[in-house]
Amino acid sequence: MEQSKKLLIIGFVWPEPNSSAAGSRMMQLISIFQENNFEITFASPAMDSDFMVDLSEFGVTKKTIELNSSTFDVFIKELNPAVVLFDRFMIEEQFGWRVSENCPDAIRLLDTEDLHCLRTARQKAFKENRTFQFTDLLSEEVAKREIASILRCDLSYIISEFEMEILKNVFKIDSSVLQYLPFLVDEMNEKELEKLPSFKERNNFVFIGNFLHEPNWNTVQYLNEEIWPIINTQFPEAVLEVYGAYPSQKALQLHNDKKGFLIKGRAENAGEVVQKARVILAPIRFGAGLKGKLLEAMQCGTPSMTTTIGSEAMHANLPWNGFVENNPQEFAKKAIELYQNENIWKESQKSGIAIINQCYKKNKYASELIAVINNLLQNSETHRLHNFMGSLLQHHTLKSTKYMSKWIEAKNKN
Template identity: 70%
Template sequence: MNQVQKLLIIGFVWPEPNSSAAGGRMMELISLFKAQGFSITFASPAQNSDYMVDLQEYEVEKIAIELNNSSFDVIIKELNPGVVLFDRFMMEEQFGWRVAENCPDALRLLDTEDLHCLRLARQKAFKENRSFKTTDLFVEEVAKREIASILRCDLSLMISEFEVELLESTFKIEKALLYYLPFLLEPIVVAEIDKLPFFEKRKDFVFIGNFLHEPNWNAVQYLKETIWPLIKMRLPETVLNIYGAYPSQKVLQLHNKKEGFLIMGRTIDAKEVVKEARVVLAPLRFGAGIKGKLLEAMQCGTPSVTTTIGSESMHGDLSWNGNITDDVVDFADVAVQLYQDKTIWLQAQQNGLKIINQRYVKYLFENNFRTKIEFLCANLKEHRLRNFMGAMLQHHTLKSTKYMSRWIEEKNK
């Protein structure tokens, strides 16, 4: 592959690796493409934030772009990328037709992050106090948009094996359009394990998660109202530290020192916070994808208690680094047991390290991914010929979305 191959990433937001797993994921993808010799430009219509990463430090060009504005056409023509990566389906909806029109030979990739339609359908089922069924996805408006986006792209990067299977079985998406690429981590060696704080040096429980993400806010409410009182009754000296970026006023109001329920807000270094804790609590009741907070716990040697949704697609056939349960009383019981029993705690820690080293180490994926990208770039015409549904959607989208966007642009003038 040409060493000056250009990659354009169209970001939903500017990457904030210290604020969310999505930000960390984006930096991993940038690193992966850098290693392949790509020259990378990152463009986004989002506002700058105080916590965004300095892309220049990673030798990534940063460009601000606008929605519904033909100035993007000029930018992409001049850049002429060989590969375009859309960060979430919303960016493909907005800019995909412009990419197809101005750079028809560019390989179009979609990083789904997680399946938004799955997360929203599960959230709706939860709010309606009923069990989620896969048929719920068929009436979810976002599913129609997201699946159309997946079909229009040449390849979608999937973070969860469960979601790959769901797309293939429920939506009949061709295998050739999906690519499993989870979080990409460095291996953990024995010397690093020995440097981690040991059982006796750790104390208290921790929850960590970006509060702009509804499943995290719901989990914190669940902890406050139901789970934490059961744990606190048996471990009166402990506290639960709640960390996360962008806490709203309703989150901050949950802070209660007397109950040992402490809203700590954003942390500069999430790993340091998790390393100091003895157990991570993550009672997620809906959601999708794989959970960065739980992988982070494993990297820090901190056992966790989570739900079936929390652990979904994360550990394969390997034992969890703690416990998985959807029962409230059981959740509190196993959390207390993990907190008090050093033998069980150490075994849980080892389980987590094994999960990282066998399922998420970067070198397990980088060469295959490089080969896949090279193959698609070399055989793009043939690849697209086999994706008739995608070509049909691209044809109609180019017409409808294009004229809607042009109308909005004229209206904005």
């Protein structure tokens, strides 16, 4: 039997798969590494939360670490992992130099989750009421930090093909340090739809999404102010249930029984909520990455209404499992049609299955992921030799990060 290899994951937060798509993705990655004989330690400087998974139940060692502290150096030297996975670029900025200094041979991976610079630039363009341009990315401060982090790592996981293209064409990053890794789910058979609640057994529109994520909160506001009033006028008996972890007081105040706009807060079981819904509404106006809520809808046999941004990079050239509309009037009209027309609804369900089976094959992407890591473990020197910009950034920028961190640590001791 192959000897187990040590993997250290450094998390921005502890995984909460019931609260966010990022939490689900992290658990997908953990399961793939475990299936391939990796012994996993998950470390994070984050506070524990009431909704984090119990990592010990998954055979993962949990370790709380400190920012700007040499205690991490002692910990990682002792652990001596073969592979380190940084969860988001901010974590690589904090701990990357410590990893390369104390375990220089460890393969450094970055899971970007989504391109933060793309989300930030789109959000700015939206707030300034102008069209987003790719050149916006080049002046975005977050982009300078994020791209530097990608270059410093041996390999970065990119969740969206659209973002792969941006990295290669706008930022001119070599494809040898990038790997396309979408959400990973098991294939589905159309017969499985028969086990799910039928059209007649389902009711209500649903939106679901973590309120701490700005694109989600903006979507709820957009639904409340523009889209739901149109649906409510044309289809007065319609009800929209809005679910999401961490709703603010502002969000809770949008609850309106008379208009059927119901703020439900955290869903105990997101899959159950989505399965009972007839249609998911997700008129997302800015953001990046892939939308976990829309993939989950497909898995639950629930058609969805979204925008171009919502469906971006999610369905290849296949028909959407519902409709994609950007105009609020058209969005509302198609949402009602999808809700009321059983034939269109059933066809949309089948489109969702086709998308899952073509775009998110766990077996395909998992085996590619492991093959690339095994190759890196055997050829890291050659790989790093060809990533000159990465070596240069390791040499220069991490010096400044290192001394800033040491200064903070010394200051904290006084």
